[in-house]
Amino acid sequence: xxxxxxxxxxxxxxxxxxxxxxxxxxxxxxxxxxxxxxxxxxxxxxxxxxxxxxxxxxxxxxxxxxxxxxxxxxxxxxxxxxxxxxxxxxxxxxxxxxxxxxxxxxxxxxxxxxxxxxxxxxxxxxxxxxxxxxxxxxxxxxxxxxxxxxxxxxxxxxxxxxxxxxxxxxxxxxxxxxxxxxxxxxxxxxxxxxxxxxxxxxxxxxxxxxxxxxxxxxxxxxxxxxxxxxxxxxxxxxxxxxxxxxxxxxxxxxxxxxxxxxxxxxxxxxxxxxxxxxxxxxxxxxxxxxxxxxxxxxxxxxxxxxxxxxxxxxxxxxxxxxxxxxxxxxxxxxxxxxxxxxxxxxxx
Amino acid sequence: xxxxxxxxxxxxxxxxxxxxxxxxxxxxxxxxxxxxxxxxxxxxxxxxxxxxxxxxxxxxxxxxxxxxxxxxxxxxxxxxxxxxxxxxxxxxxxxxxxxxxxxxxxxxxxxxxxxxxxxxxxxxxxxxxxxxxxxxxxxxxxxxxxxxxxxxxxxxxxxxxxxxxxxxxxxxxxxxxxxxxxxxxxxxxxxxxxxxxxxxxxxxxxxxxxxxxxxxxxxxxxxxxxxxxxxxxxxxxxxxxxxxxxxxxxxxxxxxxxxxxxxxxxxxxxxxxxxxxxxxxxxxxxxxxxxxxxxxxxxxxxxxxxxxxxxxxxxxxxxxxxxxxxxxxxxxxxxxxxxxxxxxxxxxxxxxxxxxxxxxxxxxxxxxxxxxxxxxxxxxxxxxxxxxxxxxxxxxxxxxxxxxxxxxxxxxxxxxxxxxxxxxxxxxxxxxxxxxxxxxxxxxxxxxxxxxxxxxxxxxxxxxxxxxxxxxxxxxxxxxxxxxxxxxxxxxxxxxxxxxxxxxxxxxxxxxxxx
Numbered sequence: 028x029x030x031x032x033x034x035x036x037x038x039x040x041x042x043x044x045x046x047x048x049x050x051x052x053x054x055x056x057x058x059x060x061x062x063x064x065x066x067x068x069x070x071x072x073x074x075x076x077x078x079x080x081x082x083x084x085x086x087x088x089x090x091x092x093x094x095x096x097x098x099x100x101x102x103x104x105x106x107x108x109x110x111x112x113x114x115x116x117x118x119x120x121x122x123x124x125x126x127x128x129x130x131x132x133x134x135x136x137x138x139x140x141x142x143x144x145x146x147x148x149x150x151x152x153x154x155x156x157x158x159x160x161x162x163x164x165x166x167x168x169x170x171x172x173x174x175x176x177x178x179x180x181x182x183x184x185x186x187x188x189x190x191x192x193x194x195x196x197x198x199x200x201x202x203x204x205x206x207x208x209x210x211x212x213x214x215x216x217x218x219x220x221x222x223x224x225x226x227x228x229x230x231x232x233x234x235x236x237x238x239x240x241x242x243x244x245x246x247x248x249x250x251x252x253x254x255x256x257x258x259x260x261x262x263x264x265x266x267x268x269x270x271x272x273x274x275x276x277x278x279x280x281x282x283x284x285x286x287x288x289x290x291x292x293x294x295x296x297x298x299x300x301x302x303x304x305x306x307x308x309x310x311x312x313x314x315x316x317x318x319x320x321x322x323x324x325x326x327x328x329x330x331x332x333x334x335x336x337x338x339x340x341x342x343x344x345x346x347x348x349x350x351x352x353x354x355x356x357x358x359x360x361x362x363x364x365x366x367x368x369x370x371x372x373x374x375x
Numbered sequence: 376x377x378x379x380x381x382x383x384x385x386x387x388x389x390x391x392x393x394x395x396x397x398x399x400x401x402x403x404x405x406x407x408x409x410x411x412x413x414x415x416x417x418x419x420x421x422x423x424x425x426x427x428x429x430x431x432x433x434x435x436x437x438x439x440x441x442x443x444x445x446x447x448x449x450x451x452x453x454x455x456x457x458x459x460x461x462x463x464x465x466x467x468x469x470x471x472x473x474x475x476x477x478x479x480x481x482x483x484x485x486x487x488x489x490x491x492x493x494x495x496x497x498x499x500x501x502x503x504x505x506x507x508x509x510x511x512x513x514x515x516x517x518x519x520x521x522x523x524x525x526x527x528x529x530x531x532x533x534x535x536x537x538x539x540x541x542x543x544x545x546x547x548x549x550x551x552x553x554x555x556x557x558x559x560x561x562x563x564x565x566x567x568x569x570x571x572x573x574x575x576x577x578x579x580x581x582x583x584x585x586x587x588x589x590x591x592x593x594x595x596x597x598x599x600x601x602x603x604x605x606x607x608x609x610x611x612x613x614x615x616x617x618x619x620x621x622x623x624x625x626x627x628x629x630x631x632x633x634x635x636x637x638x639x640x641x642x643x644x645x646x647x648x649x650x651x652x653x654x655x656x657x658x659x660x661x662x663x664x665x666x667x668x669x670x671x672x673x674x675x676x677x678x679x680x681x682x683x684x685x686x687x688x689x690x691x692x693x694x695x696x697x698x699x700x701x702x703x704x705x706x707x708x709x710x711x712x713x714x715x716x717x718x719x720x721x722x723x724x725x726x727x728x729x730x731x732x733x734x735x736x737x738x739x740x741x742x743x744x745x746x747x748x749x750x751x752x753x754x755x756x757x758x759x760x761x762x763x764x765x766x767x768x769x770x771x772x773x774x775x776x777x778x779x780x781x782x783x784x785x786x787x788x789x790x791x792x793x794x795x796x797x798x799x800x801x802x803x804x805x806x807x808x809x810x811x812x813x814x815x816x817x818x819x820x821x822x823x824x825x826x827x828x829x830x831x832x833x834x835x836x837x838x839x840x841x842x843x844x845x846x847x848x849x850x851x852x853x854x855x856x857x858x859x860x861x862x863x864x865x866x867x868x869x870x871x872x873x874x875x876x877x878x879x880x881x882x883x884x885x886x887x888x889x890x
Binding site for chain 1: 559641
C-alpha cells in the first residue's frame with residue numbers, strides 16, 4: 028500500500044480511531060488542509076491542498092512505530108505514547124505539541140484507602156507492605172513512565188502489573204492494588220471507586236506531531252511540504268487566539284487619529300495601527316478614518332470600549348483564518364531539532 | 376526500503392577499538408597486579424543478577440538506572456556496580472573462610488543514564504573489597520591502596536576527598552524522620568550545597584507537598600481547627616481506644632472499608648499517620664544540620680576541630696571523628712600523599728549502603744571539571760542485609776577504567792597492539808615451517824602474525840608496511856631446501872638469508888636494536 032507512494036511524497040500517519048482521531052481531522056480541515064477519503068473503509072487518504080503528501084490512517088500506538096521505522100515521515104499521536112515507548116529513540120522527534128487531546132496519566136487508589144492520600148503515604152505503604160512480604164501491585168499499560176516516576180519519588184518497592192484496557196476494574200478484581208491510567212475528567216475513576224492521589228500526576232499528555240529525523244533529513248522535497256503543513260497549522264492555531272477588529276473613528280486628520288490611538292497603550296500595539304481616511308460625502312460634518320487592529324480574543328470588549336471612547340463607530344470584529352508571523356517559530360525549532368541528535372557528538 | 380539496513384550499536388554503548396582496547400587492558404592489568412601485591416585475590420562474578428540485590432540497599436538512584444527486565448517470569452538486572460555481587464557471593468560461599476578477606480574484581484557494569492563525555496551506559500570497574508576488618512587501620516589501607524594505584528599508573532596529579540556518612544545518619548535517625556524523607560535528604564546533600572536549602576525544600580515539596588511547613592501551619596494534613604481538635608483527641612487515646620473510635624465512626628457513617636488490605640490495617644495506618652510527630656519541622660532541622668555539615672570542607676587540620684565542635688553542639692557521638700582522625704594519622708607517615716588529602720563532610724556517594732568513611736579520587740585537571748576516577752567507602756551493614764550469618768564489616772573502592780583511560784590517552788600510540796614480525800610462507804608447503812618459526816618467536820614474547828593472503832608477496836609486504844611491522848620473514852622453495860629464511864628489515868628494505876636455527880636470536884637482536 029505504502030510502497031506505491033512516490034518516493035518524495037510526505038507520508039503522514041494520522042489516528043484512525045480513539046479520542047485523537049476526530050480532533051486531528053478537524054485540526055487539518057480548519058487549517059485549510061481538508062483530508063479527502065475516497066473510501067471510508069480504506070486506510071489511505073489525500074490532502075488535495077497539499078499535493079506532495081499522502082495520508083495513512085493507523086492506531087496511535089502503531090503511528091509511533093510507523094514513524095520510528097520510517098514507513099511514515101510524520102504522524103499525529105499522543106505524547107504519552109511517545110514518552111512511554113520512545114524515550115531512547117534517536118529517530119523519533121516531537122515536531123510540535125498540538126494543544127488538544129489533553130489528559131493526565133495519574134496514580135489512583137481505591138476509595139477505601141482512607142489512610143492513603145499522598146505520595147508520601149504511598150511511599151510509606153509500599154515499605155510496610157514489603158516488610159510484611161507483600162508487593163504493592165500497580166496495574167498500568169504505562170510501565171516505563173510509572174516506574175521512573177515512582178523511582179523519582181523514592182518509591183522502589185512495587186510490582187507493575189501490565190494491563191491493556193479497563194484497568195479501572197483491576198483493584199476490584201483483585202489482580203492489582205491500585206492503578207496508573209489516563210484520565211481526562213476523573214469520571215471513570217470515580218465510577219470505579221478510585222481516587223487520584225495528591226501529587227500523583229505522572230505525566231501530562233496531549234496530541235503531538237512527530238517525525239522521523241533520519242527520513243526527513245534525507246529528503247529536501249518532503250521538508251518543503253512539511254514546512255507548508257507546519258506553517259498553516261501554526262498560523263491557524265495562532266489565529267484562534269486573535270480577532271481582527273475594524274473601526275471607523277471620527278477625527279481631524281490621519282495624524283490626529285494616529286496620535287490618539289498611539290496615546291492609548293492597549294490600542295497602540297507593538298507596531299502601531301494603520302489608519303486610512305474614509306472618503307466622506309460632500310458637506311459631511313465629521314471626517315472618518317478607518318483602522319484595523321489584531322486583538323487577543325479575551326480583550327475584544329475592552330478594546331471595543333477604548334475605540335468607542337476615541338469616537339469609534341461601526342466596530343466590526345471578524346475571526347482571521349490564519350495569523351502568520353515574521354517567521355515560523357515552530358518550523359525553526361523543528362529545523363534545529365532535526366540535526367541535534369548526532370550519535371557521534373558526545374562520543375570520543 | 377533497502378533490504379539490509381545497517382544495525383547500529385545501542386545509544387550510550389561503545390565499541391572499544393584496538394588502540395583503546397589495549398590501553399584499557401593495560402590499565403586493568405596494572406591495577407590487578409598492584410592489588411595482588413597487596414594480597415587481594417581475584418574473583419569473577421556474574422553480570423546478570425536478581426533485581427532484588429539492588430533494590431535492597433543501593434537506593435532509588437541506582438534502582439532508577441537499572442537495566443532491569445522480566446526473563447521467564449523472573450526479575451533480573453544487569454549489575455550497576457559490583458560490590459553487591461561480591462557481598463552476595465561472600466554470604467553464599469565464603470563465610471567459612473578466615474577473615475579479613477581481601478578480594479579484587481574487574482568487569483563491566485551497566486547504568487541507564489544520559490550519555491555524555493566520559494560517561495557510557497556500559498563501563499568497566501576494577502576494585503577491591505576488604506571484608507571482616509574495620510577501624511582506622513583498615514580504612515587507611517584502602518586509602519593508601521587507592522592512591523598508590525594511581526601513582527603506579529603514572530598519575531601524580533590527583534586529589535583525595537574523604538567524607539563520613541555517620542554524623543548525618545545518626546542525626547537523621549535521632550530526629551525520627553520517615554524513611555523516604557531520610558532517603559530524599561541523603562540524595563540531595565550535593566544539591567543542597569550547590570543550590571541551597573531553599574532549592575532542596577522546593578524539590579521536596581514538589582514530591583511531598585504535605586511536608587511544606589509554611590503552607591500548613593496546623594499540621595501536615597492542612598487540617599482546620601476543628602479537625603485539629605479531633606486529631607488531638609485521637610492522639611490522647613490508647614491504641615485500642617482510638618482504633619475502636621474510628622471503626623465506630625466509620626460504621627455510623629455507613630462507610631465500608633472493602634479492600635484486600637483489610638479494614639483493621641487501613642485504620643491502624645490512618646491512626647499511625649494522624650498520631651505521628653509532624654515531619655515538617657524535623658525536615659527544617661535536618662536541612663539546617665546538613666547545611667552546617669556541607670560547610671566542613673578543606674584541609675583536615677582546619678576541618679576536624681570544627682567538626683568536633685559541631686558534634687558537641689548537636690550532642691553527637693565524637694568517636695566517629697576520633698576514628699577518622701586516627702585513619703588520617705595512619706596515612707601521615709605516607710608523607711607524599713599528605714598534601715592531596717581533603718576532608719569534606721558534604722560528600723555523598725549516591726549509594727545508600729555506606730555506613731562510615733567514604734572517599735573519592737579526582738584527577739586534578741587544570742581547565743576542566745575534576746574527573747572522578749575512584750570512589751569507595753565502608754558498608755558494615757551490607758553483609759547482614761544480604762543475609763550473612765553474623766554482622767561482618769566490609770569496605771572497598773572501585774576505579775572507573777574508562778575515566779583512567781581518557782586521562783592516560785594522551786601520548787600513547789597503538790604500537791603495543793601491533794605484531795612485531797610478519798611471517799610469509801610463500802607456498803602451501805611452507806606453512807608448517809612458517810608456523811614453527813612463528814611459535815618459536817612467540818616463545819620469546821614476540822608478537823607474530825603469519826600471513827594467510829595467498830595472492831602475492833608484494834601485496835603482503837605492503838600490508839606489513841601499512842601496519843608498521845618491523846621485520847618480515849619470508850619462507851619459499853629456495854629457503855626450504857637450505858633450511859633457512861629470508862629476513863627482511865622493513866625500515867631499511869635490506870634482506871639477509873638466515874639459517875632457521877639462528878633465526879630467533881637474530882630477530883630478538885634486531886628488535887631490541889629498534890627499541
